[in-house]
Each structure stands twice: as C-alpha cells, then as structure tokens.
Amino acid sequence: MSPFFSRDSSLWAMPDSMRQMMSLGDEMFRMLDEPGRTFVRESRAMANTAVDVKETPTAYQFVADLPGLSREEVKVQLENGNTLVISGERHRETKTGEASGDKYHRIERSTGKFMRRFTLPDNAELDKIGAQCKDGVLTVTVPKMPPKEPEQPKVVDVQIS
Structure with missing residues (x-):
C-alpha cells in the first residue's frame, strides 16, 4: 500500500x-x-398576535386570543390621543421540572413580548374604553359617540306689515 x-x-x-x-x-x-x-x-409572536376588529352599531370591539396570559400580563393603553395599544409578555416556563427529572423534548409555544396598535376613528368615545379578559380572550370595547343631530334649518317668522 x-x-x-x-x-x-x-x-x-x-x-x-x-x-x-x-x-x-x-x-x-x-x-x-x-x-x-x-x-x-x-x-413572530409579537407580529402574529391575532386580533379581530368588529364594528357594531354602538361600539368597536377588539378581540385578541391570549392563551395562558392573566390580566396582569396584558396592558391596554391609549397613546397620542387616538391610538389603542394592546401589549404584554408571555414568559417561558421555568425549567424547574428538569431538576426533578422532567425533560423538555420540544418547546413550541411562543414566548416573548407582543404589541398591536390600532388608530381609532374620530367617533370613538376615548374616555369610555373598557376591557375584559376571560378564558384567555381579551375583549376591548370602544363605544361610539352618538351621531350628531343634523342641524335643522333656522326658521324665522317675519311679520308682514
């Protein structure tokens, strides 16, 4: 060789x-x-936080699926007068189970911060916004201002002499 x-x-x-x-x-x-x-x-978790926006005759509703988050982990704010901001953070589970012999083989649930911004229309009643978080679903309700009454033409009776 x-x-x-x-x-x-x-x-x-x-x-x-x-x-x-x-x-x-x-x-x-x-x-x-x-x-x-x-x-x-x-x-991607930040960008992929899905929010449905619905308009009813009396309000706008923003519905977000936030599974596993408590109301303390979610913020709903109003910025710059008419921008609705929904934000929060989903934390990774601590690996305390690994100390007791548990072992993660795969972690697929998204973690991290998320934020969505929505510009509200002019007829939104900004001082009456409400939010509710139930079963991992956040619902933000923005009431509409009642429509303005159309101005009636001013009628003046003129005396004929």
Missing part, C-alpha cells in the same frame, strides 16, 4: 476527523442556531 494512503498518514486521518465533525455537525449547528431560532420565534 502506498504511504500516501497509509493509516498513519495525516491525509488518511483527515477524512476520519471530517466524518467525526459531520456526525457532530447536526447537533452543533442546531445548538449554534438555537438563539437565532428563538429570536425569530419570539419576534
């Missing part, structure tokens, strides 16, 4: 180390890529 292909040659050892790196590669790349995946998943 040629010394070029002998087992002692560094060129022969190189494919072994390449094979070893390749076998570790999937795990290594998964570990290196995990912060990036987490960031993307958490930022």
Whole structure:
C-alpha cells in the first residue's frame, strides 16, 4: 500500500476527523442556531398576535386570543390621543421540572413580548374604553359617540306689515 494512503498518514486521518465533525455537525449547528431560532420565534409572536376588529352599531370591539396570559400580563393603553395599544409578555416556563427529572423534548409555544396598535376613528368615545379578559380572550370595547343631530334649518317668522 502506498504511504500516501497509509493509516498513519495525516491525509488518511483527515477524512476520519471530517466524518467525526459531520456526525457532530447536526447537533452543533442546531445548538449554534438555537438563539437565532428563538429570536425569530419570539419576534413572530409579537407580529402574529391575532386580533379581530368588529364594528357594531354602538361600539368597536377588539378581540385578541391570549392563551395562558392573566390580566396582569396584558396592558391596554391609549397613546397620542387616538391610538389603542394592546401589549404584554408571555414568559417561558421555568425549567424547574428538569431538576426533578422532567425533560423538555420540544418547546413550541411562543414566548416573548407582543404589541398591536390600532388608530381609532374620530367617533370613538376615548374616555369610555373598557376591557375584559376571560378564558384567555381579551375583549376591548370602544363605544361610539352618538351621531350628531343634523342641524335643522333656522326658521324665522317675519311679520308682514
């Protein structure tokens, strides 16, 4: 056998180390890529917080699914006079179970901060906004101002002389 292909040659050892790196590669790349995946998943949670906007004859309703969040973890605010802001943060479960032998195999539920902004129309009664959180569903109700009565033409009786 040629010394070029002998087992002692560094060129022969190189494919072994390449094979070893390749076998570790999937795990290594998964570990290196995990912060990036987490960031993307958490930022998507902010953009993907679904909100239904409904108009009734007397109000506007904003309905958001926020499973697993308590009312203390959600904020409803009014900014710049007429911008409704719904925000909050979903925290990752602590891995305390791992100390007792529990082991996570997959974590798919999104975590992180979320925020949605909505510009309210001119007929919104900003001082009467209400919110309710029940069974993981947040409902924000913005009452409408009653429509203004159309102005009646001013009629003046003129005396005929």
